Amino acid sequence: MAQRSSRFDLSTRLLGWWYNQKNKLIKNIRIQDFLARLPLTSRVARKEGEAIFQLMTGFVDTQILLTFVKSGALEHLEVNSLTIQELSEKIDIDVKSTELLCRAGYALGLVHLKSKKIFLARRGALILSLPGMIELIDHHSILYEDLLDPILFFSGKSETKLSKFWPYVFGEAKSLDSEDVSRYSDLMAKSQFMVARDTMASIKISKETKWLDVGGGSGAFAKELVKKHPSVKVSIFDVPSSNVENQLLKFIPGSFFTDEIPMGFDTISCIRVLYDHSDDTVSDLLMKIYSSLPMGGRIVISEPMLGEIIPNKWGDTYFATYTYAMKTGKTRSPSQISDLLQKNGFTRIKIFPSRRPFVTTVIEAQKN
Numbered sequence: 001m002a003q004r005s006s007r008f009d010l011s012t013r014l015l016g017w018w019y020n021q022k023n024k025l026i027k028n029i030r031i032q033d034f035l036a037r038l039p040l041t042s043r044v045a046r047k048e049g050e051a052i053f054q055l056m057t058g059f060v061d062t063q064i065l066l067t068f069v070k071s072g073a074l075e076h077l078e079v080n081s082l083t084i085q086e087l088s089e090k091i092d093i094d095v096k097s098t099e100l101l102c103r104a105g106y107a108l109g110l111v112h113l114k115s116k117k118i119f120l121a122r123r124g125a126l127i128l129s130l131p132g133m134i135e136l137i138d139h140h141s142i143l144y145e146d147l148l149d150p151i152l153f154f155s156g157k158s159e160t161k162l163s164k165f166w167p168y169v170f171g172e173a174k175s176l177d178s179e180d181v182s183r184y185s186d187l188m189a190k191s192q193f194m195v196a197r198d199t200m201a202s203i204k205i206s207k208e209t210k211w212l213d214v215g216g217g218s219g220a221f222a223k224e225l226v227k228k229h230p231s232v233k234v235s236i237f238d239v240p241s242s243n244v245e246n247q248l249l250k251f252i253p254g255s256f257f258t259d260e261i262p263m264g265f266d267t268i269s270c271i272r273v274l275y276d277h278s279d280d281t282v283s284d285l286l287m288k289i290y291s292s293l294p295m296g297g298r299i300v301i302s303e304p305m306l307g308e309i310i311p312n313k314w315g316d317t318y319f320a321t322y323t324y325a326m327k328t329g330k331t332r333s334p335s336q337i338s339d340l341l342q343k344n345g346f347t348r349i350k351i352f353p354s355r356r357p358f359v360t361t362v363i364e365a366q367k368n
């Protein structure tokens with residue numbers, strides 16, 4: 001044991017030495033100049049420079065996008081191409097600033113400027129076409145306000161606005177006010193479209209499936225599921241007032257904090273549910289789901305996840321920070337979720353390769 005730990009110390013020290021030497025070379029201006037003259041290394045140097053600049057300025061891009069969304073500029077341009085003057089009148093921003101904004105939007109791929117007119121570009125059109133995208137972009141102002149003092153934010157000492165925006169996670173479901181629940185459900189429902197697509201594309205769904213969507217909100221996933229698989233019987237288990245107006249779906253009100261998970265289903269899904277909660281809550285929920293499933297039944301988990309040993313850009317930066325701001329949950333890696341599943345009795349755990357990790361990653365496991 002002692003021998004293994006000293007070998008470990010030695011390799012860590014060697015690694016430390018290697019990083020030190022490498023960084024000393026990288027920091028040397030004369031070496032930087034020399035490398036910038038060689039074809040291969042000059043590309044690396046330029047890419048690093050761009051990456052640092054992007055890290056520094058990303059917030060400016062975000063705010064330009066937000067201005068296009070909040071001012072309604074994208075929607076106006078969807079209807080018609082406009083001159084700077086016309087757009088300026090429509091969005092109530094003076095001509096000079098509108099021009100600056102449009103040039104910035106052009107550089108970011110949101111609009112095109114041609115023949116003195118502004119046209120909606122592909123990226124702008126896609127933003128308008130993706131359900132919930134405009135609302136998602138808009139609600140990020142809350143997270144960015146929380147991040148204004150990043151040291152305070154990451155020290156965990158600040159009270160975050162985001163944790164108030166998503167109130168349902170606090171305490172008992174009974175304390176929820178229905179306006180809060182519907183504001184929350186609406187944003188989640190609109191952004192569900194892509195998650196549902198990627199989830200259904202990953203797993204096999206047989207015709208006779210009896211499916212319970214735990215934390216299914218207003219039934220957005222369930223609606224996509226029955227649209228694609230009309231013979232599947234879907235119910236939704238969520239806190240009261242998450243409201244489902246669709247006749248094809250059954251809504252079972254309840255809270256997994258205090259109630260058992262209903263029985264009679266062979267597939268139970270948790271779509272974007274676990275990352276809102278602590279390990280203890282998730283473990284209790286998985287235990288309840290395990291008890292309610294029949295032998296051979298399966299659980300489907302779908303949500304954005306962290307990378308494994310090597311962090312990934314979406315999970316480890318954005319989603320981890322977002323869930324950190326919410327204060328009650330955390331983004332997990334596929335293997336962390338698999339561990340929780342295994343601890344609660346599930347076997348045959350399958351992690352599906354994700355097409356769009358910024359949308360979701362899917363895990364399936366069975367009760368055997």
Ligand SMILES: C[S@@+](CC[C@H](N)C(=O)[O-])C[C@H]1O[C@@H](n2cnc3c(N)ncnc32)[C@H](O)[C@@H]1O
Pocket residue numbers: 168169173185188189191192195214215216217218220221237238239242254255256257270271272273276
């Ligand atoms: C992030 S939303 C996801 C909604 C939906 N699955 C989706 O992906 O759009 C989390 C859902 O879990 C529900 N939820 C939170 N706490 C719950 C509880 N204790 N019991 C049942 N549902 C709960 C919320 O009401 C909400 O609908």
